[in-house]
Amino acid sequence: MADTALVVIDMINLYEHEDADLLLPSVREVLPTVGDLIGRARDAGVEVIYVNDNYGRWRSHHEELLKAALNGPHGDLVEPIRPDENSLFVVKARHSIFFQTPLEYLLGTQGIDHLVLCGQVTEQCVLYSALDAHIRHLRVTVARDAVAHIHRDLAESALRMMERNMGAEVLTADAVRLRTSGADIPVGAG
Template identity: 70%
Template structure:
C-alpha cells in the first residue's frame, strides 16, 4: 500500500455547535496528530488536509488557516499547521470525497491507501472512511488521533469502520506499518 495521511477538519475555529464537547477530545488527540505528521514527513508520505470551509465559499486554504489561527483556540491549530509540501482540499460536507477533487489527487499521487486522522470520529471520519471503502482504498484509522463529540458514538463508529469497511484501527505508532 502506498499511503497518504489525510488530516480531517483540524484547521478549526471551534466556533460552532458542540465545540465545547469537541475541544477536550481534540486537545487529547493533538500530540498524536503531530506525531503522525512527523512520521509522514519522514517517510515521504503525502499529507492532505481536508477541511470544511465553514460556509465561506469564496475562501481558500490560506484564509481558513488564518481564521483558525486567529481564533481563541489557535493552540489546537498552530502545532499542526500545514507545511509547504502539504496538499489541501476544501470540503463542503462530511466526507473528504463528497464534491471534492480528492479522488483525482490521490490517483495523481499514486496513492493506494489512506491513514485518516482528525475530527469528528462519529461524523466526518466515519463518512470519509466509507468514501474510501467504496473506492476500494484500504483505510487505517489511528484511534488516538481522532477526536469525538460523543465518545459512545465514536466507539461505535470505529467498530463500524473495522467490521463494515475492513478498516484497520491502530495506535498512531502503528499507522504506517
C-alpha cells in the same frame, strides 16, 4: 511514488460550531498524537493531505482558512498541526472528504490507494470519509488515538463499524505502517 497518504480531517478549525464545547476536550487529548503522526509521515516521505471544511467561507482559499483559525480563540489547537509548504489542501463543504471534492482525482494522479485517517470528528466526518474511501476500493487505516470525538460511545461504535463493516485497520498511531516506494515503514521509524 508513495501509495499511502495521511489525511488530516477538519483540524484547521475555528470551533465556533454546535457541539464545539463537547469536542474541544477530545481535540486537546489527541492533538499531540496527531502532531506526531503528521511529523512522522513527513519524515517518511508520505503525502500529507489536509481536507477541511470551508465553514461557509466560499471565497476563501486554504491560507485564509488557516489564518482565521490561527487567529481565532483556539489557535493553539491549530499551530502544532499546521500545514507546511509541501502539504496538499482540499476544501470540502460536507462531512465526507470525497463529497464534491477533487480528492479522488488527486489520489489517482498520485497513485495513492491507502489512506491513513486522523482528525475530527470520529463519529461524523471520519466515519463517512472511511465509508466513501471503502466504496472507492481504497485501503483505510484509522489512527484511533489521533481522532477526536464529540460523543465517546458513538465514536467507539464508529470505530467498530469502520473495522468490521469497511475492513478498515483501526490501530494506535505508533502501530500504523506507512508505505513509500513499495516499502513498509513504521510511522515511528525515521
